[in-house]
Amino acid sequence: GENVEQHPSTLSVQEGDSAVIKCTYSDSASNYFPWYKQELGKGPQLIIDIRSNVGEKKDQRIAVTLNKTAKHFSLHITETQPEDSAVYFCAANDFGNEKLTFGTGTRLTIIP
Amino acid sequence: EPEVTQTPSHQVTQMGQEVILRCVPISNHLYFYWYRQILGQKVEFLVSFYNNEISEKSEIFDDQFSVERPDGSNFTLKIRSTKLEDSAMYFCASSADGEGNQPQHFGDGTRLSIL
Numbered sequence: 001g002e003n004v005e006q007h008p009s010t011l012s013v014q015e016g017d018s019a020v021i022k023c024t025y026s027d028s029a030s031n032y033f034p035w036y037k038q039e040l041g042k043g044p045q046l047i048i049d050i051r052s053n054v055g056e057k058k059d060q061r062i063a064v065t066l067n068k069t070a071k072h073f074s075l076h077i078t079e080t081q082p083e084d085s086a087v088y089f090c091a092a093n094d095f096g097n098e099k100l101t102f103g104t105g106t107r108l109t110i111i112p
Numbered sequence: 113e114p115e116v117t118q119t120p121s122h123q124v125t126q127m128g129q130e131v132i133l134r135c136v137p138i139s140n141h142l143y144f145y146w147y148r149q150i151l152g153q154k155v156e157f158l159v160s161f162y163n164n165e166i167s168e169k170s171e172i173f174d175d176q177f178s179v180e181r182p183d184g185s186n187f188t189l190k191i192r193s194t195k196l197e198d199s200a201m202y203f204c205a206s207s208a209d210g211e212g213n214q215p216q217h218f219g220d221g222t223r224l225s226i227l
Binding site for chain 2: 036043104
């Protein structure tokens with residue numbers, strides 16, 4: 001089955017700076033890679049996703065890049081704000097079924 | 113915006129007792145999921161459900177677990193005889209389509225505490 005590694009586990013960034021979180025996956029057949037933001041006491045909230053036929057996708061301050069050859073994908077948050085503080089999870093699907101395999105999470109803290 | 117709703121938000125149960133966690137998926141969604149998250153750990157897949165049957169399950173989802181869609185709106189997870197290690201956050205999710213074709217949307221979870 002799929003295995004997803006995520007780094008770093010914690011990340012502190014000055015407000016206004018950029019944050020980058022990286023994930024690698026093991027199954028080259030995986031074709032869907034979502035990113036979720038989890039705030040305290042809440043469920044994972046989808047913030048952006050990318051499919052394997054695309055190398056990059058951007059939505060305002062958030063972007064995701066995918067390198068299929070290297071089997072890694074990254075989340076980029078620019079102009080960080082205090083409300084970006086949360087735990088971020090990457091995930092990958094198991095090709096041919098609905099299961100999502102999650103990374104171990106990154107606790108992002110934005111320092112005012 | 114439509115959302116997945118879960119009840120209760122917190123469930124405390126004695127070890128060995130049965131517990132039922134309830135979810136109302138987004139109304140036009142066809143695929144339903146349960147995941148769990150042990151405190152401080154990553155989210156783990158339990159089971160997916162489509163067309164009134166289980167389509168995929170993990171090794172965690174043993175004979176103590178079952179899922180049901182008793183009516184047109186609810187989706188439930190039952191744990192027959194709870195164990196201490198079942199203590200976790202349980203998240204329900206739904207999607208309009210499967211196999212990564214449509215995103216999975218999560219509820220805010222039920223915190224299950226086994227005493």
